[in-house]
Amino acid sequence: MxxxxxxxxxxxxxxxxxxxxxxxxxxxxxxxxxxxxxxxxxxxxxxxxxxxxxxxxxxxxxxxxxxxxxxxxxxxxxxxxxxxxxxxxxxxxxxxxxxxxxxxxxxxxxxxxxxxxxxxxxxxxxxxxxxxxxxxxxxxxxxxxxxxxxxxxxxxxxxxxxxxxxxxxxxxxxxxxxxxTELNGLITGVSGIPKETIGLIGDLKGNALMAISTIKEHFPDFDLNKAEINDLDKYLNYLPDRLSPFFEAAIKNHHYTKKALIEFQKPILDLKKIGALMNEHHVVLRDLLKITVPRIDAMINAALNAGAYGAKIVGSGGGGSIVVMAEPGNEAPIVKALLDAGAIEAYAVTVDPGSRIQ
The missing domain is CATH 3.30.230.10 (Ribosomal Protein S5; domain 2)
Known part of the structure; x- marks a missing residue:
């Protein structure tokens, strides 16, 4: 012992x-x-x-x-x-x-x-x-x-x-x-507004699963992992307006994740492309899943106006934090912009090797 x-x-x-x-x-x-x-x-x-x-x-x-x-x-x-x-x-x-x-x-x-x-x-x-x-x-x-x-x-x-x-x-x-193992230029901005987890995830998950189930009634072989963004219009015709945003969000977020994986597999990372994909991902989270709040939106806008390549809300939403992709060496003005926009904390972070016994 x-x-x-x-x-x-x-x-x-x-x-x-x-x-x-x-x-x-x-x-x-x-x-x-x-x-x-x-x-x-x-x-x-x-x-x-x-x-x-x-x-x-x-x-x-x-x-x-x-x-x-x-x-x-x-x-x-x-x-x-x-x-x-x-x-x-x-x-x-x-x-x-x-x-x-x-x-x-x-x-x-x-x-x-x-x-x-x-x-x-x-x-x-x-x-x-x-x-x-x-x-x-x-x-x-x-x-x-x-x-x-x-x-x-x-x-x-x-x-x-x-x-x-x-x-x-x-x-x-x-x-x-x-x-x-490395991604330079990462910044975390903390809104100070407590995130929602259990209830928000439960509602979003339930609506998404209901939308997928409805699509499968009409397309028994439908596979969410294989669905492409170009097929959205075909599928949306079979969904009630209430469920359409949740299905559209799943397809689009998957699309941006697949494109981001291609970027991460390259020997030299293009931070501008990764940031641009973050921005597209955030639009889906904001406009379709509606998980942002005004302070988060203000922080995102402030980061982008200060020169960030991309920014998005993180996690379940309803508050919480954002992640920002910046040019390495340009973190300081973006951190200041986040604090000026209402963040209670903002700081550069590096990639950690994970859980360990010291």
Whole structure:
């Protein structure tokens, strides 16, 4: 038994917001803001979890089974999931958690905390399968989404667990591929308006799935992954006006994600093209899915007017943060423009290598 330090970064979604729960691909990256979990052994048979940044103390008996889960209690759900994989806590730890990921901002502070916790548990107590970044990511997804029956997808856990820039194919068979380790010129802007997650994702997912189901009634062989943007008009004729925006958004966002993947596979990245695709992606999120708010719109406009190549809202929406693609070396005036437009925080970020034991 010894001190264990578990680090898990935040993430930003570059392309594919509101796509992973539809079985469509996502391009995301871990970013250089993180959660740090420091665990020191104790003799109390308890996990004493001190979350300094939010001034909360959680005490969990190591043999607690959690037959019933409180909503969004990811400490509990992960303990329950990991037991099925042979991770059985047999000693207590005093745990201190700190971090510099803005809370409720769309950069996955809660998923980073969960992944750091899971990585600590499997390294402290062992687990039957091999401990890999993909395994840690899968445990995060099972603990947060599946165990609680939440409507989210896999993007957060795999981009945090695997790290770097990843292309995540959310279909079965699932795959997560590292497509880059560096992307200069990235900026995060935090609106200070708490994002919506559970309700907003649930509504958008439900409407999108209803639209897809309606299309399949008329086109039984329809495959969302193979649909092309040029076919939109044909399909929209079969949808009521209420559902059309959700279907159109799925097709268009998938289109921009596929084009972005081509750019990321080139030996030299064209940041202007990547930024332009970000802008087209954001228009869909703003005008079709309507997940922005006035302050987010003002921040996007300010970034572009200050010379950014592209900018888009990140995550579930209704607030949260934006990601900006800038010319490397030109981040400072864009950061200032974001702050002047109402952002409570704005800062350059780099690509992080992912969850790890220090």
């Amino acid at each position: 010894k001190e264990i330090i578990s680090i898990a970064p935040g993430r930003t979604c570059l392309f594919g917001d509101h796509q992973d729960y539809l079985g469509l691909p996502v391009i995301a990256c871990a970013i250089s803001r993180s959660i740090k979990l420091t665990a020191v052994p104790n003799d109390a048979g308890l996990f004493k979890i001190n979350m300094i940044d939010i001034d909360q103390l959680r005490i969990i008996p190591i043999d607690q089974l959690y037959d019933n889960l409180a909503p969004r209690d990811y400490f509990a759900s992960s303990l329950r999931v990991l037991r099925r994989y042979g991770c059985i806590p047999n000693s207590g730890y005093d745990i201190t958690i700190t971090g510099n990921i803005p809370i409720n901002s769309g950069t996955s502070s809660s998923s980073a905390l969960l992944v750091a916790w899971i990585n600590f548990l499997v390294n402290a107590f062992g687990v039957d399968p091999e401990i890999t970044p993909e395994f840690i990511s899968k445990m995060g997804y099972l603990s947060e989404v599946v165990e609680h029956g939440e409507p989210g997808g896999m993007m957060d856990h795999y981009s945090i667990g695997v790290g770097n820039i990843v292309h995540i194919d959310t279909r079965d068979p699932f795959s997560c591929t590292v497509i880059g």
